[in-house]
Amino acid sequence: MGKNRSADSRSLSRKVQSAFGTKLKAARRQSKPKVTQSAIAEALDITRTSISNIENGRHRVFLDQVYAAAERLRVPVASLLPDEAEILTNVPVSVSPTSGLTVSETERLAPYVEEALRKATMMGGHSRQKARD
Amino acid sequence: MEPRSRAVRAARRLLDALGKNQLPVKIHEIAKNYAFVQHNNLTNDVSGMLIPTPPESRKRWIIVVNKNHSHERQNFSMAHELGHLVLHAYKTPHADGIQKIRFRDAESSLGRDRDEIEANQFAAELLMPAKLLIPRLEQLGLGAWDGNPSKEVGTVIETLAMECRVSEQALVLRIGNLLHRDERY
Numbered sequence: 625m626g627k628n629r630s631a632d633s634r635s636l637s638r639k640v641q642s643a644f645g646t647k648l649k650a651a652r653r654q655s656k657p658k659v660t661q662s663a664i665a666e667a668l669d670i671t672r673t674s675i676s677n678i679e680n681g682r683h684r685v686f687l688d689q690v691y692a693a694a695e696r697l698r699v700p701v702a703s704l705l706p707d708e709a710e711i712l713t714n715v716p717v718s719v720s721p722t723s724g725l726t727v728s729e730t731e732r733l734a735p736y737v738e739e740a741l742r743k744a745t746m747m748g749g750h751s752r753q754k755a756r757d
Numbered sequence: 758m759e760p761r762s763r764a765v766r767a768a769r770r771l772l773d774a775l776g777k778n779q780l781p782v783k784i785h786e787i788a789k790n791y792a793f794v795q796h797n798n799l800t801n802d803v804s805g806m807l808i809p810t811p812p813e814s815r816k817r818w819i820i821v822v823n824k825n826h827s828h829e830r831q832n833f834s835m836a837h838e839l840g841h842l843v844l845h846a847y848k849t850p851h852a853d854g855i856q857k858i859r860f861r862d863a864e865s866s867l868g869r870d871r872d873e874i875e876a877n878q879f880a881a882e883l884l885m886p887a888k889l890l891i892p893r894l895e896q897l898g899l900g901a902w903d904g905n906p907s908k909e910v911g912t913v914i915e916t917l918a919m920e921c922r923v924s925e926q927a928l929v930l931r932i933g934n935l936l937h938r939d940e941r942y
Contacts, residue, residue: 643812706812707848733806736799737850740808740819744793 636711642681643706644690649679651697651704659697667696764875767843768882780893781922782884784835791842792818796831799823805834807841808850818842829924833880840879845872885921885931893917894932 629637652659661679665672668689677683694701772778775787788794792807793816799806804826808819820838822831834853841851853873897913918928 639811646812707809732800733803733850733852736797736803736806736821736852737808739797740793740795740806740821741810743795743797744808744810744814744816744819747793 637684638681639711640706641678641684643711644685644704645679645681647704647706648693651699652679655697655699664693664696668692762875762878764840764844764878765882768840768879769886771843772883772886777886778889780889780920782886784832784839784884784922787883788820788835788839791839792816792820794835795819795821796824797821798825801825802854804830804853805838806850806852807838807847809848827924829918829922829927832884832922833924833927836880836883837876839883840876841872844875844879881927881931881934884923885928887935890917890921890931891935893920899932 648664652661652664661675662672665675668675670689674683678685690704691701694704697704771787772782777787785794793810793814799821801823804823806819806821808821810817810819820835820842822834822838824831826834837853841847841853845851853876894913894917897917899910899913914925914928918925921928923931
C-alpha cells in the first residue's frame with residue numbers, strides 16, 4: 625500500500641474500511657449463536673486484535689477475507705458490503721416516472737443533492753435546534 | 758377496519774404512535790424526527806427529494822422541499838418524501854417533480870409508479886387523516902353532498918384546506934379518493 629496515494633483515494637479507503645467495519649461488527653453482534661471476534665479471527669487466519677482493528681475501521685481487508693467472514697457468520701457476502709450510496713459521491717438520482725423528470729436529468733439534479741448533503745453535514749455538527757424551523 | 762393500502766396503514770400507525778388527533782397535522786415536527794428537513798432552492802419542476810446520508814450522520818435521511826413553492830405544497834411534498842422514507846427507503850437519492858394526475862392503469866401498478874401512488878396515499882392520510890377529515894366534512898355540511906355545485910362547497914373546501922394546511926387541489930383529490938370505495942378504509 626503505497627505512501628503516495630492521493631487524498632481522494634485515502635478518503636475513499638477510510639470510508640470503505642469504516643463502513644465495512646461497522647457492518648462486520650453489527651453482523652457479528654446479530655449472529656446466533658454469537659460469533660466472537662476470536663472465531664472470526666480464526667476463520668480469517670489473523671489475530672483477534674486485527675479483527676478489532678478491522679471492526680474499528682483501522683485496517684484494510686482483502687476480498688477473500690470478506691468472503692471468509694461472511695461464510696463464518698452465515699450471512700450473504702453482499703450484506704457485509706457498504707451500499708454504494710454510503711460510499712460514492714456521484715450516485716445516480718432516481719426519479720419518479722410520473723414526475724415529468726427524466727433519468728437523463730439526474731446530472732442536473734446532482735448539485736441539489738450535493739448542496740443538501742453539505743447542509744446536512746453542517747446540521748449534523750449542531751444541536752437539533754438547527755433542524756427546527 | 759384495517760385499510761387495504763399499506764401506505765394508509767403506515768400513515769395511521771405513525772399518527773397513532775405520535776398521538777396526533779388534531780388538525781393541522783404538523784408535518785415538519787414529524788418529519789424532523791426521521792430526517793434533516795431542508796427548504797432549498799430547487800428548480801421549479803422539482804418538488805422534493807429524499808436523500809440517504811453518509812453513515813456517520815446523526816440522521817439517516819435528508820428530506821428537501823422546494824422553498825419556492827407554496828407552504829401548502831411544501832407540506833405535501835414533505836409528507837410525500839416521508840412516505841418514500843417509511844415505505845421505500847431508497848438507497849440512492851430520489852427526486853420528485855410535479856405529479857401528473859393520471860388514472861390507474863396497468864402501467865401505473867408497476868415499479869416506481871406504484872411507489873409514487875403509495876407515497877401520495879401516505880401523504881394524504883398523514884395530512885388529511887380520514888378519522889379527522891370525515892367528521893369535519895360532516896360538521897361543515899358536506900357529509901351528504903347531493904352533487905350540486907354551490908358556493909358553500911367552495912367555502913367548505915377553502916376552510917378545510919386551511920385547517921389541514923394543504924392546497925385546495927390536494928383536498929379535493931383526497932375527498933374524491935375517500936369517497937372511492939377502496940380508499941375509504
